[in-house]
Amino acid sequence: MTTPAPHSAADSDALIPVTVITGFLGSGKTTTLNALVHDPAMARSLVIINEFGEVSLDHELVTTSNEDLKVEMMGGCLCCTIRGDLLATLRDAPWRFSREGRRWFDRVVIETTGLADPAPILHTLMSDPTLETLYRLDGVIATVDAANAMATLDSQVEAVKQAAVADRILLTKTDLVDGAARAAIEARLHALNPAAPILAVIQGQVDAALLLGGGAYDPGARHPDVLGWLNAEAYEPDHEQSHDHAHDHDHDHDHDHDHDHDHDHDHGHDVNRHGDAIRACCLTFDEPLDPVAFERWIDLLTMMKGEDILRIKGLLNIEGQPTPVVVHGVQHVFHPPVVLDAWPSEDRRTRLVFITRGLDAAALRETFALFTQGFAQFDAYGLEDAGFGADEADQDAPGSLIAGGSLRTGL
Numbered sequence: 001m002t003t004p005a006p007h008s009a010a011d012s013d014a015l016i017p018v019t020v021i022t023g024f025l026g027s028g029k030t031t032t033l034n035a036l037v038h039d040p041a042m043a044r045s046l047v048i049i050n051e052f053g054e055v056s057l058d059h060e061l062v063t064t065s066n067e068d069l070k071v072e073m074m075g076g077c078l079c080c081t082i083r084g085d086l087l088a089t090l091r092d093a094p095w096r097f098s099r100e101g102r103r104w105f106d107r108v109v110i111e112t113t114g115l116a117d118p119a120p121i122l123h124t125l126m127s128d129p130t131l132e133t134l135y136r137l138d139g140v141i142a143t144v145d146a147a148n149a150m151a152t153l154d155s156q157v158e159a160v161k162q163a164a165v166a167d168r169i170l171l172t173k174t175d176l177v178d179g180a181a182r183a184a185i186e187a188r189l190h191a192l193n194p195a196a197p198i199l200a201v202i203q204g205q206v207d208a209a210l211l212l213g214g215g216a217y218d219p220g221a222r223h224p225d226v227l228g229w230l231n232a233e234a235y236e237p238d239h240e241q242s243h244d245h246a247h248d249h250d251h252d253h254d255h256d257h258d259h260d261h262d263h264d265h266d267h268g269h270d271v272n273r274h275g276d277a278i279r280a281c282c283l284t285f286d287e288p289l290d291p292v293a294f295e296r297w298i299d300l301l302t303m304m305k306g307e308d309i310l311r312i313k314g315l316l317n318i319e320g321q322p323t324p325v326v327v328h329g330v331q332h333v334f335h336p337p338v339v340l341d342a343w344p345s346e347d348r349r350t351r352l353v354f355i356t357r358g359l360d361a362a363a364l365r366e367t368f369a370l371f372t373q374g375f376a377q378f379d380a381y382g383l384e385d386a387g388f389g390a391d392e393a394d395q396d397a398p399g400s401l402i403a404g405g406s407l408r409t410g411l
């Protein structure tokens, strides 16, 4: 496994941003996309629409100002059967959609099918060596139907994942619900994904500027808002670091499928532990991290629990490195780490946001402690003890050490 040096901010300047629009069946993706593509900010967008079935309709409904910049991908779902087609389409696009050496598009927007699991799609975008040199993930937008979301989130794990990994959530059809219903769904979505702003949208009407450039950290941006991207404050504090925290958020309060519950956070309700088994937490570390220990930890974590790690975002303070390093991962795969020119604020702590299925902050921290205390202690027993049983190891994991980049090289 080669581990090229991390990207610098300048390297990423030329990469084409990719926005993924996901959302459950009928939640308003096509309606939103159709409105978005007429926004001048989207004028030079290549729009890729994925639909199930041989007869597709969505692409007929989306009319862009440049119909030559529309690709329909039918006959399967991007997250499974036609993932390879997406790869090929994206690899070829800069040449296929260009004339006399000039590319026609500056951005890609992908509308997934309603049943798509977004994680494998993000994984594809981030792990292919060719795509990595052409594109960067700009953000994930999830449409959530205000009228149906409670029932959908109860029964459809894909819908939960879509909302959990999103950088922006568009709450559609708010014209169909009253204030109380809207507040309840907003609370549930906030619990599932504390960092994502929730924007109410009726008939797809939303300012494209609110959706573009705000998701995955853009190292090429003139004023990269890394703190906004990480939004670490939106997560519950890391309990091991917060002994003075007034009340316990980490109790075993299982509210699976209980929608009558009160989302009042003052009642010890763990807003980041959701009945849908998706959890969000932010680990903070006061001391600089040993890059070798950190990398091995992440490597093992993603190998063994990659399927359960929907997203990781981090701003790292690495030993011997004067400025912070940004990391961004989906399942088994990490974007090459990016070294920033300066710390964005006085806060020099490492902050690592995890969105996982079933892993909590304590278990994550415990495994990290095993690495920092010395690898000799890290045996199968210790691993199991911390909630990472070897029997659950993902045999298909690529076994990469932060694929595409290493904290140990170049830092």
Ligand SMILES: Nc1nc2c(ncn2[C@@H]2O[C@H](COP(=O)(O)OP(=O)(O)OP(=O)(O)O)[C@@H](O)[C@H]2O)c(=O)[nH]1
Pocket (backbone or CB within 6 Å): 023, 024, 025, 026, 027, 028, 029, 030, 031, 032, 058, 113, 114, 143, 172, 173, 174, 175, 176, 201, 202, 203, 204
């Ligand atoms: N009342 C109301 N209806 C909406 C709104 N947004 C979308 N719709 C309607 O909801 C239905 C589904 O919208 P689509 O945009 O096709 O949803 P989709 O997510 O693309 O659906 P799939 O392609 O089946 O996954 C359509 O009839 C839309 O007109 C809204 O804000 N309010």
